[in-house]
Amino acid sequence: MNSLKNTQEKILELTRGFQLSQCLFTATALGIPDLLKDGAKSCEELAQATQTHAHSLYRLLRVLASTGIVTEIAPQQFEVTAMxxxxxxxxxxxxxxxxxxxxEQDYLCWKELPYSIKTGKSAFERTFGISRYQYNQQTPQLSERFDKAMSTLARKQKEAILSSYDFSTVDTLVDIGGGQGSLLISILKRYPNINATLFEQAETIQRAQELLEKEHLNERCQTVAGSFFEALPEGKEVYILKHVLHNWDDEQALQILQNCRRVMAVGTKLLVIEGVISEKTAQRSILLDLTLLVSFASGKLRTESELDQLLQAAGFALNRIISTPSDISIVEALAV
Ligand SMILES: C[S@@+](CC[C@H](N)C(=O)[O-])C[C@H]1O[C@@H](n2cnc3c(N)ncnc32)[C@H](O)[C@@H]1O
Structure with a gap:
C-alpha cells in the first residue's frame, strides 16, 4: 500500500514539473529577483513595481519560497536567497x-512534443512557423538574447574545457560557429601566445567584436563572417566545433566536417566539443537530445561510434575522447 503511495507521489511530482517551471519563468520575467537585489520588500511593494495583483503575486511568491529562491522573512515580506x-x-x-x-520559446513548443515524436519533425517549426535560428534572427533583440543565453552556458563549460585540455603547444586556432567568442576569450587569456580566429554568422560576429574589444583581445583574435556550409579559414593548427554538430543531421554534420577537413593540413587537430551519449549519460543530457529534436529536428547527441563514423567519412581519425567535469566531452580527431 505504502509502496503504491510512494510510486504515485513520484509520478505526481513529475507532473508538477511544468507548474514549477512556469512559476520560475513568471517571477523571472517580472524581474522579482532584480527588484529584491537591494533588500527585502513587501508583496505590496513588489506588486506596485510589477503592476500585478498583490494577492496573486503573493501566491506565486509562496511557491517560489518553497523552491528556495526567495524567503518569506515576515508575513508577506520577501528577500532573495543566494540561488x-x-x-x-x-x-x-x-x-x-x-x-x-x-x-518564450521552449515552453510553448514542448506542447507539440507528441508531434515531434510522431513525425520526427521540429515542434518549434510547427509552433512558430519557421526555424529556431530564423526566428531568433528576425529581431536583433531576440538574436542578442539567444547569444547571451548561449554565452552564459558556455561560460560554465569553458572552465571545464580549460581544465581538461592543454593548449600550450598551440599557436593558431579557429572556433567555427564560436558564438560571441566566449570560449576563445578564455583560451586567449590563459595562453598569451595563441592567435585565434572566430568564424561565425555576420550578425553574431558584430557582437563578438564588441566583446573582444572590451577584453582588449581584438588584435589576437581575427573575426571572419561566413557559413560553415561554405568556405572556412585555412591552415590553422586546431579547429574547434563546440555545440555545432549536435544541431545538425548526419548529412549536414558530415558537410561541416568535410569543409573543415578541406582547409586543414594532415596531422592538424579538430576538437568536437559536445555531449557524447553513453550508458553513463545524465538525465539532463538525454533531455538535451530531446530538446534538439523539438528545436531543430535535425539535431541530436551522438554516441562515440556515431561520431567516429562521421569523422572517418570526412577524412579524420578519432584520436581520443576526453571527459570533462561538465556534461561535455572533447573529441580530438586528426586530419588524415
Ligand atoms: C549552439 S550555438 C554554439 C555556439 C558556441 N560554439 C558555444 O558553444 O557557445 C551554434 C552556433 O552556430 C552558429 N551558426 C549556425 N549556423 C551557422 C552557419 N551556417 N555558419 C556559421 N555559424 C553558424 C550560430 O550562430 C551559433 O552561434
Missing amino acids: ATCLQQDSPDSLKDFILLRA
Missing part, C-alpha cells in the same frame, strides 16, 4: 536570458 542571484540580469552568472528563452 536568486542567477536570476538577476546583471549578475555575472545570470541565467535570466536563458530562462526567458525557455519561457
Whole structure:
C-alpha cells in the first residue's frame, strides 16, 4: 500500500514539473529577483513595481519560497536567497536570458512534443512557423538574447574545457560557429601566445567584436563572417566545433566536417566539443537530445561510434575522447 503511495507521489511530482517551471519563468520575467537585489520588500511593494495583483503575486511568491529562491522573512515580506542571484540580469552568472528563452520559446513548443515524436519533425517549426535560428534572427533583440543565453552556458563549460585540455603547444586556432567568442576569450587569456580566429554568422560576429574589444583581445583574435556550409579559414593548427554538430543531421554534420577537413593540413587537430551519449549519460543530457529534436529536428547527441563514423567519412581519425567535469566531452580527431 505504502509502496503504491510512494510510486504515485513520484509520478505526481513529475507532473508538477511544468507548474514549477512556469512559476520560475513568471517571477523571472517580472524581474522579482532584480527588484529584491537591494533588500527585502513587501508583496505590496513588489506588486506596485510589477503592476500585478498583490494577492496573486503573493501566491506565486509562496511557491517560489518553497523552491528556495526567495524567503518569506515576515508575513508577506520577501528577500532573495543566494540561488536568486542567477536570476538577476546583471549578475555575472545570470541565467535570466536563458530562462526567458525557455519561457518564450521552449515552453510553448514542448506542447507539440507528441508531434515531434510522431513525425520526427521540429515542434518549434510547427509552433512558430519557421526555424529556431530564423526566428531568433528576425529581431536583433531576440538574436542578442539567444547569444547571451548561449554565452552564459558556455561560460560554465569553458572552465571545464580549460581544465581538461592543454593548449600550450598551440599557436593558431579557429572556433567555427564560436558564438560571441566566449570560449576563445578564455583560451586567449590563459595562453598569451595563441592567435585565434572566430568564424561565425555576420550578425553574431558584430557582437563578438564588441566583446573582444572590451577584453582588449581584438588584435589576437581575427573575426571572419561566413557559413560553415561554405568556405572556412585555412591552415590553422586546431579547429574547434563546440555545440555545432549536435544541431545538425548526419548529412549536414558530415558537410561541416568535410569543409573543415578541406582547409586543414594532415596531422592538424579538430576538437568536437559536445555531449557524447553513453550508458553513463545524465538525465539532463538525454533531455538535451530531446530538446534538439523539438528545436531543430535535425539535431541530436551522438554516441562515440556515431561520431567516429562521421569523422572517418570526412577524412579524420578519432584520436581520443576526453571527459570533462561538465556534461561535455572533447573529441580530438586528426586530419588524415
Ligand atoms: C549552439 S550555438 C554554439 C555556439 C558556441 N560554439 C558555444 O558553444 O557557445 C551554434 C552556433 O552556430 C552558429 N551558426 C549556425 N549556423 C551557422 C552557419 N551556417 N555558419 C556559421 N555559424 C553558424 C550560430 O550562430 C551559433 O552561434
